[in-house]
Amino acid sequence: MNQKRSKSSNLSKNDSQDQDDQNIKDLQSFNSDLEDKVKERTAELNDLLKEQGKSAKMLIRRDLELTRANEKLQKVDEMKSSFISVVAHQLRTPLSGMKWTLSMVIAGDLGELNNEQKTFLMKAYESNTRMIALVNDMLVADRVQSERMRFRFKRVNIIDLIDNILFEISPQASKKNISISYKSKFQDIPQAYIDPETIRAVLQNLLENAIKYTIGGGKIEIDVKKDAEHLTISIADSGIGVPEEDKKNIFSKFFRARNAIKQETDGSGLGLYIAKTMVEKNGGKMWFNSVPGEGSTFYFTVPLK
Numbered sequence: 001m002n003q004k005r006s007k008s009s010n011l012s013k014n015d016s017q018d019q020d021d022q023n024i025k026d027l028q029s030f031n032s033d034l035e036d037k038v039k040e041r042t043a044e045l046n047d048l049l050k051e052q053g054k055s056a057k058m059l060i061r062r063d064l065e066l067t068r069a070n071e072k073l074q075k076v077d078e079m080k081s082s083f084i085s086v087v088a089h090q091l092r093t094p095l096s097g098m099k100w101t102l103s104m105v106i107a108g109d110l111g112e113l114n115n116e117q118k119t120f121l122m123k124a125y126e127s128n129t130r131m132i133a134l135v136n137d138m139l140v141a142d143r144v145q146s147e148r149m150r151f152r153f154k155r156v157n158i159i160d161l162i163d164n165i166l167f168e169i170s171p172q173a174s175k176k177n178i179s180i181s182y183k184s185k186f187q188d189i190p191q192a193y194i195d196p197e198t199i200r201a202v203l204q205n206l207l208e209n210a211i212k213y214t215i216g217g218g219k220i221e222i223d224v225k226k227d228a229e230h231l232t233i234s235i236a237d238s239g240i241g242v243p244e245e246d247k248k249n250i251f252s253k254f255f256r257a258r259n260a261i262k263q264e265t266d267g268s269g270l271g272l273y274i275a276k277t278m279v280e281k282n283g284g285k286m287w288f289n290s291v292p293g294e295g296s297t298f299y300f301t302v303p304l305k
Helices: 002-106 115-145 158-175 196-212 244-249 258-263 271-281
Strands: 154-156 179-182 192-194 219-226 230-237 286-291 295-303
Touching: 002 115, 115 271, 154 158, 154 196, 158 179, 158 196, 158 219, 158 230, 192 196, 192 295, 196 219, 196 230, 196 271, 196 295, 271 286, 271 295
Parallel strands: 179 219
Antiparallel strands: 154 192, 219 230, 230 295, 286 295
C-alpha cells in the first residue's frame, strides 16, 4: 500500500515537473516573440524618426526659402511703392500746371474765345481734372497700403461729420434730382473714436458713388445705429446695383463693375478699396448688400472706444 502511494507521488511530481518545463518553454517562447515584436516595432519607430527628421529638415529648408521669398517680395513691393510715389508726384506737378493754364484760358485771361474753342478747352480741362483725381487716388492707395498714412484718433460726432459732407455734395445730388435723407431721427448717438479725416474721405466716397450710380429722380438714405462697442453707418441708394458675378471683387484695387463702367466711364477703381482699408485702419469693417437694378447699401462700423 505504501509502495503504491510512493509511486503515485512520484508520478505526480513528474507530471508537475513536466508541466513546469512546458510553462517555462511557453514563457520563453512568448518572451522570444515579444522581443522580436519589440525589435520590429523599435525598427519601425527608428525608421519613422528618420523620416520625421528628414521632414523636419525639409520644413526648415522650406521655411527659409519662404522667408527669403517673402523678403524679396517685400523689397519688390517697396520698389513698386517708391516707383508709384515718384511717378504720381512727377505727374501731379505738370497736370496741376496744365489745369491752372487751362482755367486762365477758359476764363478769357489770355484773350476772348469763341464757343467752339471754349467747348474743346472745357473737355481738356475736365480730362485734366480726372487725371489729377486718378493720381491722387494712386498716392492715397499707396500711402494706405505701405502704412505711411498717419491717423490722429479723437472723439467725433459722426452726425456732424455727415452733415458737413452733405452740405458740400448736395449740389451734385440736386443736379440729378436725387433726394438725400436720414432714415430715422437720431437720439443719444455717442461720439465715435476715429480719425476724422479718413472717415470723412470714406463717407464722401460712398455718398459720391451713391449719387454717381443712382439714376435721376432716385433717392439715398443714411442711417446710423449703435451697439455696445460700435456705430454702424449705412448709405442706401436706389441705383444700378452690383451684378452678382462682380460682388466678390468690388473692394479690389482698380476694379469696376461692368454696369458701373457703362453708367460712368470715368473712375479709377480705387475708391472702395481705399474706403474699406481706411475703415479697417480705424478699427471697423465694411460690407454691402446689392440687388442689380434696385440699388445698393454700403455699411461700415466705427468704434466707440
